[in-house]
Amino acid sequence: MRLPNHTRIQRGLVIAACLIFGIVQLSQAQSTDHDFNPEALDVSWKLVDNAYGESVQYHSTLTLTNTGDEPIPAEGWSLYLNNLAGEVQSEQFELIHKNGDLFTINPTSAFKGLEPGATLELKVTSPGLALNVSSSPYGLYWVWDSKPDDGISIGEYTVEQVDDHEKISLGLQADSPAPMYETVYQQNKQIKSLSADELTKVFPSPVAYEELDQEFQLSADIPIQYNPDFSNEAAYFSKELENIFGRKSEVKTEPTATPKIHLRKGEEPSGEGYELRVTDDAITITASQPAGIFYGIQSVKTLLPPSAWASEESSLVVPGVEVTDAPRFGYRSFMQDVARNFRTKEQILKTLDLMALYKLNVFHFHFNDDEGWRIEIPGLPELTEVGSERGHTLDNHERLQPSYGSGPDSTYPGSGYYSTEDFIDILKYATERHIRVIPEIETPGHARAAIKSMDARYRRLMKQGKEQEAKKYLLRDPGDTSTYRSVQGWDDNVINVALPSTYAFLEKVVDELAAMYDEAGAPLYRIHMGGDEVPAGVWEQSPVVDQLIAGNPDVESTGDLWSYFYQKVNALLKERGFALYGWEEVGMREALWSGESHSVVDSAFAEQDVQLDVWNNLVGSGDEDLAYRLANGGYKVVLSGVSNFYFDLAYQKAFPEPGLYWGGFQDLEKPFSFIPYNFYKNARIDRFGRKLNDSYYQDMERLTDEGRANIVGIQGLLWGEKLISRERQEYMLLPKLLGLAERAWAPQPDWALEADSSTWNSEYNRDWNRFVNKVGMRELPRLDHYSGGFEYRIPTAGATVINEEVKANVQMPGFTIRYTTDGSEPTINSREYIRPIPSEEMIKFRVFNRSGRGGRTIKVEL
Template sequence: MRKSLTALCCALFILLNSSSFAQENSSAFNPKQLQLSYEITDGKYQNKPQTLAILTLTNTGQAPLPASGWSLYFHSFPALKPKTEGAPVSVEHVNGDLHYLAPTAAFKSLAPGASQRIELVSGGQVVNDSRTPHGFYLVWDHDKCKGHATAPINVKKPDQPWVDWVQAKDIYAQNKVITDIPEEKLTKVFPTPAVYHETGKPFTLSATVPIVTDAAFMREADLLAEHLGTVFGKKPVISMLGTGKAIRLQLKKGMGPEAYELQVNPQEVVIAASTPAGAFYGTQSLKTLIPAAALAKNQSSVSLPGVRVSDAPRFGHRAFMMDVSRNFQSKEQVLKVLDLMALYKLNVLHFHLNDDEGWRLEIPGLPELTEVGGRRGHSIDEKDHLQPSYGSGPEADKTSGSGHYTKTDFIEILKYATERHIKVIPEIETPGHARAAIKSMDARYARLVQEGKPEEAKRYLLRDLEDKSVYRSVQNWNDNVINVALPSTYTFLEKVVDEILAMYQEAGAPIRTIHMGGDEVPNGVWEKSPAVETFIASNPSIKGKYDLWDYFFGKVNDMLKARKLYLSGWEEIGLTRVQQNGKNVYVPNQDFKDKNFHVDVWNNLWGAEDLAYRMANAGYKVVLTNASNLYLDLTYQKAYEEPGLYWAGFLDVDKPFYFIPYDYMKNQKVDTDNKPINPAVVFKGKERLTAYGRTNIVGLQAPLWSEMIKTPERLEYMLLPKLLGLAERAWAPDPAWATEPDAAKANTAYNQAWSAFVNVLGKRELPRLSYYAGGFQYRIPTAGAVVENGKILANVQLPGFIIRYTTDGSEPTEKSKVYTGPISDKGEVKLKVFSPAGRSGRVVTVVNKAS
């Protein structure tokens, strides 16, 4: 019914504009033949933090683009505006990151072969194309219901002297501290175990070696057998009894909940644990003992090094947050990510299932959540689907902007995770970042009103229909916050929570918490809502917006407690605003500090450097989610070719690795612009973690937000190898360099540990991931290079990877020369890093000038 109503609306619009339709239709212009290019001309326009660029429209078709009667929609953050008054176009903001430009009286019909240059100004500096406009499509005035994609925009790499992009010589300097360590001297289990010893007495493993397991570990034995089947082409036999050469999973009482022991000797492999989780982690360590090359093709046998390992994790909460709302990932990709997490002993998938741009989980009884909230495309009313975001295009269901998990899909994901001892924490973003839910329930309301069911229509409504509040979220939405004064809001949340719990029950999956979001609610919300005014009038204890905040999370907490769950959320759920020295500041909320709130604290920037420690010291259970070190969606380097965001800095694999959970201010090395800092100055006066606060640090989490992640390949590129730094820091014991008081000794110890880590990655783990679970498209680093004494010296971040080069101007291939020492050739030299499996990174060009 909803779709037929929208179609009727569009048909009526066309009928009412039939005269203009006839006029515009004579043009026969094909939007796909509108070519667009974007070129930055001044990164410090008017000597301010703003950018001047030229958008060029070129007509490559056979018919003219009319002087009027159309709008060109696009996505951009930040906003763009014409440089001058009287420009040939105006630019208008729709919502979120969606804008459109429309021709003004100064725009002339664009003849075939002609171009129109448009000067545009935007805020900030463009370091990569994440801040350039994209996702263009054209909408005719006579048919505003339909969008037509143009040719893809061509963004020219700017020649910007005002951006200090990373240079090959900078990378070379970073890599100089890395020493090449022979593979036989590397620790063969990853992440680094608590106790590790090699005996020099290997074990020969083949498909004929059975797995003998205690009954308690049958599931873990079966998963191990499945993996060995991929190595040998045949699964080993599993039994509960047996003598002779075998892999043995043994129950041993008195060990920790995730602890295990692993012994490999010439006669047998023994994994001992007190719990299935411990046994499982023992099998994962066994898998990392298998040489990476063994996964490239079926083996008849492999040699495992003789080892004695006694191991347990440092933190009980080792989390990866996967955002599938901004851009969707398939069920199959989620399962692949779970395989990756399991191999490296990460045990929490924080599943970000809804946001402003999408609702991704089927909720029985609320079909609009996925029918409307799970789809994006051009729309004049958002009755069928949400508007486009992040360049998702005009057609719904055509891109990663659309998609959802059915109930069956989600139950399969839960079962898969549970088998691998991964807890899935679903996130229901409230009350902000909730536009997909709000619009979905608006569509439900409209449908039921038309069906003559006004009371049922209001049952799950998430906004006050009479609300005139004006606000703008950080992501530029003006309608993305749930109204917390409505009883229907809590009816909706109870419905969603209960349906999710039913899925967990059907899957046999454990659930102890639901993440309720809570971040980035903008100023101005609820201020002109009649429902809020009525609510406050009948509740004298509620004085204003911030009391509403406490009321909301108090009520949500009670709802979860009634279902034997605790509340998780972003840091804001545990903060309140107070005045200090005449300024509004956020401090830990004393009302909630003893209520087992678990907070993911991401903000460690711009004056909030100590926020995580302040909250832990106040009594909140804190998951360290520091943006500067753990946000995987941040671009690896300050290089135009590198994808990703950079609002919180640049994040290579070293930043998660050098993160010190209990004293992260000690080892913060650079600011958000990658400039060196002096921690003693930057963190002066900041609150340090107390002994009590230390007991409230429950673990670490690395989020991967998906604004710029539209394919599985891009997800894997941003995820790896950075996730391995998180895995090491969350599992491995506290390293000596983290607690060494002498700065020089700490630096020396760190460089040694860093060398060992990148050698393990380059020679063992990334080669493994070229094949594991179907293979991952991890990022391959760029070569470091410098000219010294008339010769080019090069190095690489990951020992074991190969640098190849050319001197004839061509791009290096697998057949190009291998770099083995200084290059004497003069002129332009191109260098490229290759993985052992033959994939390559991006080219670095160095000019060796003739003497």
Template sequence: MFLFLNQQFKLFLVVSAAMLCITLTAWSQAPAFNAKNLLVSWEVNENNYQNKAQFLSTITLNNGASEALPATGWKIYFNFNRSIIPGSVRGAVTLQHLNGDLFQITPRADFKRMTKGASLRISFITTGAALNLTDAPSGFYLVWDKTPQKGLALSPVKVKVPAAAQPSTTPGSPVITLVKPGVLYQQNKIIQDIAPDNLPKIFPTPVSYRETSASFTLTSDIPIITATDYYPEAEMLAEDLAAIFGKKIEFKSNGSGKAIRLVKKEDLGPEAYDLRVTAQEITITAATPAGMFYGMQSLKTLLPANAWELKLKSVNVPGVEVSDYPRFDHRAVMLDVARNFQPKKQVFKLLDLMALYKLNVLHFHLNDDEGWRVEIVPIPELTEIGAKRAHTLDSRTNLPPSYGSGPEGNNAPGSGFYTRSDFIQILKYARDRNIKVIPEIETPGHARAAIKAMDVRYARLMAAGKKEDAERYLLRDVNDKSDYRSVQNWNDNVINVAMPSVYNFLEKVVDEVRDMYQEAGAPLQTIHFGGDEVPAGVWVKSPVVQKLLQEDERFTSVDDMWYYYFRKVNEILKLRNLYLSGWEEVAMRKTEIEGQKHYIPNPDFVNENIHVDVWNNVLGGGSEDLAYRLANAGYKVVLSNVTHQYFDMAYDKTFEEPGFYWGSFVDVDKPFKFIPYNYYKNTTKDKFSNPLPKSMFVGKERLTDFGKNNIVGIQGLLWSETVISPERMEYMLLPKLLGLAERAWAPDPDWAIEKDTTKSEALYQQAWSRFANILGKRELPRLDYFSGGYQYRLPPVGAVVQNGQVSANIQLPGLTIRYTTDGTDPTFRSRIYREPITETGTVKLRAFSRTGRGGKVVSVINQ
């Protein structure tokens, strides 16, 4: 009997345990709810809300799923690059800022279960103004409390475009505007339509250019005759022409008859070339491979724009006589792949573009708070942790989502990195195109990806009992209680510069980077160490910093840690025969003038050959002359002005145009109009096109002759917070990059040096018309097919109703305008605009490329 009862009890335990396991499993599983069907929209309700520099906006959640969203048991996360004012949230939720641009929504006790079709509005007040769709929150995802490690992406945010432009409630306050075809028409009217035969056929503008009546018929049977010194360049030219003819041209060291001849001539400058095209031959003369390479690029732009469209049997090359050399030695593009990653193939396309237009420096921004993008083999955590973004609240396995990258770790562009092999391939590709790559290792701020990666390494090795190894590359003081917020709202993104382990880390990274350059056979003269936007409050409560301050009598405050750090970094580089590059703050020193904190050029580093990229000339910000002050003080300066060269800035101020605008709006005319040695001269309007006060530049430092010698070059910059795809990258770069190329290579134009304002403006308008025609009729059609084709921005059409007819024009003559009158959007098959439209009703117009891509649709009503 006892045995029977004991068996029954055992059976009861087994069954109970199984039922408990089933119950616990059910409890641990998330509810059946399709997160993709939780629809998200966002709208701007009012700028200048309550007559303050703030705006009211609303997130709306709409349940499109058949299942209900429960009243509790979940959180929603999203990215938003603004600061929400505490206490301003309306809706049955709490909205909490976590770190960086990551926010969390949690249902309150009064939240009601959302059945199918139900919606919830969450309104809040945010500092500043919201003027375009880039201001929208993004990357929404749902996390169930029962499965806290798993994020489920919601639908992409639908940004509600205002039906009409918002009126200004306060004079001078920023307002939302929409595309105005009439305004565009008036702007475009000043651009003359120039016949293609009357346009220069080499771009950027050469120093000396003359067309002759001769022409040369180029076929795949025409050989390249070259000095042996130029065999690598001949090989590249043969491959370039094979893309046109479908057959590789032969090259050899001697021969007679019709040919392309590459000739060495010692007395030309290091990047100079001469190009002659006659009926019998094409001759490129240069003293160096770089000069020969640029002569080859001029030959390519001399070819017809459609040469890359189809395989041709022959190409007619117009007769020219050209002597040319660059204005600046340093002609750069800065590409940020840290915030959002770009694949290796896309970097190759950028290098092809830079090479064609004679840009010779790629400033490669490889790390930041949101990503570390190059493999450092001895420190694998840098890419294992720092190159992946996914749902996390502790950054122990990856970084958190940023810029809408979402909860999954395999999502581009949030995640990704270049392997050692990838990076070496990029270096070789750049080397072959006469492009130097400057790697940027951003420190001591903007370094969260590296800091968190080294935290993971530290924890792993400490757990293994390897304390010395664990501390070798640690980047923060674990006992630091300092309280700060960076401009991007991070509270843990600054390296602690008092720790010896920081310099162990930097030396290892520098040595690994050098090894990759050596393996690639690529030149490395400098490493860029960032140095910008270190917030107030860092290091103040760090025991390690306080100890160093007490031990060294040279130090008077935490501010001195800044100079201590860059002095040590400079020594690391000098020992390796490299010079230091950085952002402008590297060359600045804090001081007090009449009790107020000011920044001045740092006299301690002025003779250290430190090169600085100076971006801050924000109009009205007080630093409009900073680049000139630093150059006059003796620093080597690369002009990287936000007002003219920040390509991540939106093209214009209309709501549907993507990009930031905190520093300016930057269309193709901005880099073209830039005057490097006197950018005050034609800076007459603020970023919203309001006239600047005449006193804006009174008292600002002018560039001296000494300072002019310290302007080493000019740079266009593409920060990538909003660059979420290769297509968006090309949209933001082009056609702006062509304005940069012209200003970096071409001689100082007449309009820039003409002292008479009226004459200068007239000369500028002529130059701008010519440039706009060159882009629309030669260079952009070329880029439709060159290197696989580029998805440049197509400007919206200008249109106006006059005398019962619709007249249209375009910023870049040569692009095709198509239109409809039946209410549908124009397609590549719609009618071509050739003369004013007489049909009445709604007329829709749109610009198209040769490949059939269309720009924004604009509408006018002809009554």
């Protein structure tokens, strides 16, 4: 489910201390007087290269500058930080791993202190590759040994930009083209601007669409006539029109004079399908179910001019159309991680607005993980009192340690939670928009926040002498001495599945969540129970596990605990009328082939209506067929592949681009190009940019007819490790979400079935060109203002040099390229790129949207 984090533990930090200025010897008394103010410490990080030594590792430097009036002591302090590991090259400092991605840099006896005004460069060699700004350490703060409970923020921390693209094109990345702007130009050169008349005005693409030579004049004065079965949808439509016209439209069930808006009930289309007809005297939406009416309303909204939400309107023209439409997949999901970094209720509601507009109908709510528990559970106050708070701590008793740069203080986005009232509001809002909210309770791994919270509860009740009550919801065996390390570096994040209290806890959480759904009137059928990334070594030294093995003939070893746990969880859910949902590992087991361990499909739950998110389609990994194997094996499968739908991956391989890259890079085209029933067809480049040979997929499993029926839908996922703000959330989400919406709703495109490669390419390029025109000309301008506006990513320009002239282009029509030749940053007032520019020593290009907001600047040096 997640990245093989390059900050793997069991490593030391490489630090070679090089003093540019003087070092001063301080006495023990001086080192504990705290004359030095940590706010006077400035730190910068710089990537040096990605080809350091013979193994896969990179070289960077941390530069410490004392800007204060007092020397930095030779001892008595630690510098805390997230996301840095390596090997020590000097005896003056050591790196100590605390847990997760948290480390400390500590001076040794060889360090003699740092004078005011002096600078110290720490050389670091780390495993893996550093390809963008998200590789840098962050969350730095200072702690005095004499005041170990106090974390103090340092002065300035900066990450130096990398202009030399070759630094991120070495090692395993050497096959990727460079420089980046040339690569982007080549990717964009097939894109041609289309006229408005050539664009389908309903998004995502409908099943059937025809424009009429008519138009409807829409205003708040026009009442909405509706079938009584569609009263909720009529009220919703009226509120949506209020966002445009400043007042609601009247809603009524009795016939109205023309012109009118009519929400009409018919026997067809079935399910979520609808028919939409816009003429000069009416807007008529016909459906058999409320969901169909709702999606017809969304189509009317995408027919409106993109500027409709920019300011209050008196009336708008709606083009005449006839549309017959229904979704390709009934399960169209977006997963939001709020555990790693919190998103406020208002941000969640805004995301639900976005999902509704583009006809997504499932919100997978990843609300707990190692780094946070985000929903208040009545009767278990520690889950939010402890589990939702992050900050400096020595014991994780009152809050969790800093993760992902959250720093020493308990602030947003590291900390935060939803009250029961907040969560009920979210459920009501989603339900009104025909979005099902599926809660994910991460078990048995990725559960550190829950474990530490229940430890806090245990301590509280033990102090009160309530031993039996204290043990009721305990999630770990106090006698367990097992040693393990998770992919993200935790050594204490797995629930003990042999404890009866584990199941009491899960029953309590499930029952309280179900009560909130009942109060909200929200549907709840499936509950996601996690199931991924449980590391080797867990439970091996647990007395409680030993007792279970001794007393249960079905559990012969710790290897059987996986099936034991999920059988009990499945039964727990079934007793309450819910179905089990989990990550792909729930449907897998280990088996020996030729003396080697392999993961194979486990038939244990295949016939029990168990649904799985299958994330591993990592191109080049050898597991690209996993989703098809599980679907063929009888599991309901949601295609959640990292290679196409992990929206937290960086858009492109450029150092300033934020985001993870362990699964490759992912822009708008990755979700658009996905072929659900034949992923292999156009997945020809691995995550490092290397081309696969023609026979690579020949031995991989293909979907059977039964397996095809078990593919229930598609899901986009946004993990929260790097989502440090609302702006970053929207940047990573958009426009990628539009590719997901198109592929989940629109009919199968012709190119997905085309066997001839030349025909396939021409058909694909034609559809891709139409899609980016619709996104650039209509949908992103709409999102400048819709639901308060979204700060989507504006594409970077592509550029190339031909015959001593510089040419530039952009991925999406509808955007403007501006440039400078004097080294200054292009602004909205800079010259617009219209034709090739005679060669200059340096040209800077920047793309702007219609609102005047600019994207990232690229620099072309000749």
